[in-house]
Amino acid sequence: MAVTIRRLEESDEVEGFDCGDEPLNNYLRRHAWTNQQKVSIGVTYAAVDESARRTVLGYFTLATSSVPRDRFPNKYVRGLPPYDLPLILLARLAVDRRFSGKGLGHALISEALKITLRVADEVGCRCIITDAYPDKAGWYARYGFLPLECTAATSSQKMFLDVRTVRRALSSESSSAERK
C-alpha cells in the first residue's frame, strides 16, 4: 500500500469512512470540506492509497490559534514575551478501522508535525495542542505530547508538544543521517 497525504478535495470519497467513532466520522463526512473551503476554520489532510486516490483512509485537521497574554496567571506572565502565545491545534486525527495497525496513524502525525514545523518557520508558532480522548492520550504521549492539568474529569485531555522539541527531533534525524 503506497499512501499519499494531501489536502482534502471536494471529490474525495468520505461517506464510507469509519474509524469507529461517530463524531470523527461525522466531522469528515459533513464538516471537513465546508470548514476548509467555505468558512476556513480548519484544513483537513487526507491519507489516500495510490491505487484508489479518492478513498480517504485516514485524516487529520489543523488550525492555528493563540492564547491572549492577559489570560495567563500573573505569576507566569513576567517570564513571557509581551505577545499572545501562537499555537497550532491538531483538531482531529482518525484512521479508518479497516486500515488500522498499518502505521497510518504514525504517517498522519508525522505529516501533521512536519506541517507544524513549516508553519512555525513561516509565521511563528510556539507549540502544538491536541484534545485527545483519554484512552488515546497514551498514544500521543509516545510522540512527546504532555498532558495539561485540568480542573475536573472531562471527556477529553488537552495535550501539549513544544515546537522546539519537534525541531530537536528533526535535528536528531539530521545528525544521525550525517553519521551514516
Add this chain to the structure above:
Amino acid sequence: MPPAVKSKKAVALQAKVPTARKSKFQADLAPSEDSMVRILKTELQMTSNTDFLTDALALLRWAVSERKRGHHIISESSTGERKILLFPRLERVAPEVTLPHVDIRWTDKELESLVELASGQPTDPTDALIRAMRQ
C-alpha cells in the same frame, strides 16, 4: 614608498581581476505604460531609468519578502479604512501552508499548565517523535 610606476606584471595581474559587469535592461512598454513610467519619474523627481528601476526593484523585493513571511501589505487611510494589497504574482510567494485561526476554550487550570510548559525548557524528543520526523 610604493613605486610610482607599476611593473608590467602588476598591470597584467590587475587586468585579470574580474569586475562586476552591469546588465542592460530593455523592456517593450505599451504607450500607456511608457506614459505611466514618465509620470512616475516626474512625480518622484527621477531623471534616469536606472534610478527608476532600482527603486522599483527595492520596493518589489520588500513586498516579496513580506509576503514570503506570510505578512499582508495593507494601506490605511486617515480615517482608518484599510485595504489589503492582493497582487496575484505576490500571492505565488505566500507561504504554502496557511491555516485558519480558531478559538479554543481553556479552563484556568489548563492555561496555568500550558504557560508553565510553554515557558519552561523543551523536553527531549521521544524515539517515536524522531521516527516520525524521519519518515
